[in-house]
Amino acid sequence: MIEVKNLVRTFKTGDRTIKPVNGVSFELEEGTLASIVGKSGSGKSTLLSLLGALDKPTSGDVVVNGVSLAGMPDGKLTEYRRRDIGFVFQQFNLIPNLSALDNVMLPMEFAGVRKPMRDQRARELLQQVQLDPEKHGRRINRLSGGEQQRVAIARALANEPKLILADEPTGNLDEQTGEHIIELLSSLSRDHNTTILVVTHDRQLANKTDRRFRLQQGRLTEEPARDRAGAAAGVEAGVGTAAV
Numbered sequence: 001m002i003e004v005k006n007l008v009r010t011f012k013t014g015d016r017t018i019k020p021v022n023g024v025s026f027e028l029e030e031g032t033l034a035s036i037v038g039k040s041g042s043g044k045s046t047l048l049s050l051l052g053a054l055d056k057p058t059s060g061d062v063v064v065n066g067v068s069l070a071g072m073p074d075g076k077l078t079e080y081r082r083r084d085i086g087f088v089f090q091q092f093n094l095i096p097n098l099s100a101l102d103n104v105m106l107p108m109e110f111a112g113v114r115k116p117m118r119d120q121r122a123r124e125l126l127q128q129v130q131l132d133p134e135k136h137g138r139r140i141n142r143l144s145g146g147e148q149q150r151v152a153i154a155r156a157l158a159n160e161p162k163l164i165l166a167d168e169p170t171g172n173l174d175e176q177t178g179e180h181i182i183e184l185l186s187s188l189s190r191d192h193n194t195t196i197l198v199v200t201h202d203r204q205l206a207n208k209t210d211r212r213f214r215l216q217q218g219r220l221t222e223e224p225a226r227d228r229a230g231a232a233a234g235v236e237a238g239v240g241t242a243a244v
């Protein structure tokens with residue numbers, strides 16, 4: 001379970017101060033697939049960085065399975081980031097001249113997993129994200145955008161993180177490939193009980209998540225849930241037409 005408690009992040013540039021995250025609180029149960037939508041510049045990436053300990057809040061706390069990030073020494077934060085969090089970014093952040101397999105093995109190497117084990121697990125993960133086995137050994141810069149995104153997801157799963165943070169994971173992909181990625185994230189949260197938080201502009205994706213949040217003027221509000229098949233429950237017909 002992840003508990004976010006009154007999180008605030010202030011940025012000062014010159015004599016201007018902005019608060020893209022201004023008192024955000026929510027809780028996510030294990031195995032939840034949740035989405036955050038909001039305008040460009042509304043603070044979505046800032047919030048994900050705070051949850052993943054890539055950045056520190058001005059105030060507030062994130063508590064992961066009972067362990068508080070506030071006041072955690074930097075060494076422990078690095079450990080948390082490497083062991084407990086899987087990141088998926090729009091820009092993939094893969095190493096372009098390494099193979100798909102090597103990219104997926106890298107976080108396991110940092111975590112001290114032995115080579116034969118790393119190799120086996122990386123192959124399994126790439127299979128899980130349905131990357132053609134012929135392409136496991138291929139360099140990243142010779143894979144398509146959709147294939148690279150699958151590798152990025154496999155890499156995020158490498159250390160069996162408690163929480164996957166995905167920033168616009170379908171942003172660069174065509175509709176159909178985006179759909180596959182959504183289904184993949186959905187089955188991962190179900191089958192592995194992984195908590196997944198996805199930032200997206202893609203309303204279709206947002207509609208398929210268990211919980212939907214909107215970040216606006218530093219505040220997070222929750223929108224009515226939909227079922228996983230994406231069908232609107234009768235009472236909320238029309239709600240989904242709000243601009244994402």
Ligand SMILES: Nc1ncnc2c1ncn2[C@@H]1O[C@H](COP(=O)(O)OP(=O)(O)OP(=O)(O)O)[C@@H](O)[C@H]1O
Nearest residue numbers: 011012013020038039040041042043044045046047
């Ligand atoms: N390191 C920083 N220093 C100063 N301002 C920052 C910093 N990082 C982000 N900001 C500002 O904070 C606000 C929120 O940025 P953020 O990247 O979180 O938005 P976003 O919702 O992810 O937008 P997008 O949908 O375009 O990715 C923006 O006004 C941005 O310019």
Ligand SMILES: [Mg+2]
Nearest residue numbers: 044045046167
């Ligand atoms: Mg962003």
